[in-house]
Amino acid sequence: MVRNLSLRKLRYFMAVAKSGRVTQAAIDLNVSQSSITTGVKEVEEQVGVILFRRTSRGMLLTREGSRFLQRVNYAFQALEDAFNGLQDIHPTLKGTLRLAMTYTVAGYFMPPLLAQFQRRYPWVRVELNEVSRPEIEQGLTSDEFDLAIMLTSNMEHHDCLEKMTLTQSKRRLWVNGQHELLKREEITLQDIAHYPYIMLTVDEADQTALKYWKPEGITPNILFRTSSVEAVRSMVANGTGVTILSDMVYRPWSLDGKHIEHIELSNPIPPMELGLTWPRARSLSPAAKAFRDLAQGFSS
Template identity: 65%
Template sequence: MARTPSLRKLRYFVAVAESGKVTQAAVDLNVSQSSITTGVREIEEELGVKLFDRQAQGMLLTREGTRFLQQVRHVFQAVDEAFDSTRVHSPTLTGRLELAMSYTVAGYFLPPLLAQFQRRYPGVEVRLHEAPRPVIQAGLKNATFDLAIMLVSNLEPDTPLETHLLIRSPRRLWVGSHHPLLERRQVGLEDVAQEPYIMLNVDEAEQTALKYWAPSGLAPRTLFSTSSVEAVRSLVANGAGISILSDMVYRPWSLEGRRIEHIDLSDPIPTMDVGLAWDAGRGLTPTAQAFHDALIEAMAVG
């Protein structure tokens, strides 16, 4: 009878799948690289399928690996739900939480964390607001919003907000599965500038991109600018262009089932940082404090 992989090994697999590198997964989980490598290999042996393509650019999920990742995430969600349903909740905490978020956070980060909070604090009514950064900042200042989850890397250094960093998501180059840049030992912005570029323009992505392009004296040759991550994904996968986006929104397959690869760039590219933000002068309401603490706990455990 085949053995079931332990939750520890499954965490190793998820960490490698999300970071694309054994070295980064080892850092994230504070374990040795050999433990990660052995754990992933043992899962593949137990399943009898190849979960990763091991390439110079890193560990890339196979089609089977992508499907397995989705199932593993369901497993961890079920574990979270089991703990949440058993642990002592806070029935005395009631009230409303006005929670603001940016587009990227709403689609690619918040949903499972929000569901976990709502299970733990059923007496708290969470009202969600998706808005651009300037609106979020103004709303935190005038008490329209109690708390925000946003791209704190987009904030100006002198912003009057308190913040707590949750994750740093590296940005990498996205290319189609047969793109010639995959054959290069090193790829930089100079190489990217020669290719048609698909520019994402939500959450100030275009302004951020132009800032890190500026020191090189180069600029992307933008073929198409869009607010849709799925449009970027499809255009890249079908060979229409390339793009630099964060790992948080990376998926190895387009909606049509075409493969997307990602490449580490030799030029310094800033990470996309997601964090909590609130008005420094007002502090946190009880419901906002509960959400703040629950999110930090969830990220530490995850």
């Protein structure tokens, strides 16, 4: 059955799952919308289950779709590992890389990139440090760290640090699967201001949120503050409140199996920007340069 599932069609499925919209998937992959629609339909026919719910708000993964996406991601990672295994290992590059990262990077971006670097440069010793954004900026300027991956949209010391954007992630409203807001065609910050709000605090998410609430002259009705993404996910899924977070940390299901929808707001919400940063006044070591080059290719 699966022999007819081409990698191209699976990429179409993954692109729709990521953006939630056929139009955006077509733009991301530079193909026609009809190609995306036909490809996704053929994948569903081949696997024999409905992978998406078609709604006025876009394409929403079903429970089976979420499970299938997870397995497809594993398959593509295995293919990448296979090709990487054929690439030259660089045994001549040695030394130490002092790498810092924030919480979000450590949990949602770093692991596959780090594994690929370690395979390619097995004799480079990597010292990993999970610290806050202010500690990263201080550590880079004081020569405690060589390089860092962080939410560069939060950076303050632009004058003494270089940065390279690796990816951007949209911020959207999260609600549970039966929320009344799902019936609306358009939603603004004003529309959600009176709903109980679950505020994530890690990686300065609370401070970032207020930067796009305040210009509207309103503030969220904060019920609970937490540093745990899973706590936010669970409370939203169970209908305790709503939140606005980036697609990078979005998952359609909570740990207890409750469904979460995410909705694009009408207000201009800035995306979360993730990237590399390093000291402007200091040359990168060969190991740091190798990591920077790999990260740039990894995110493209």
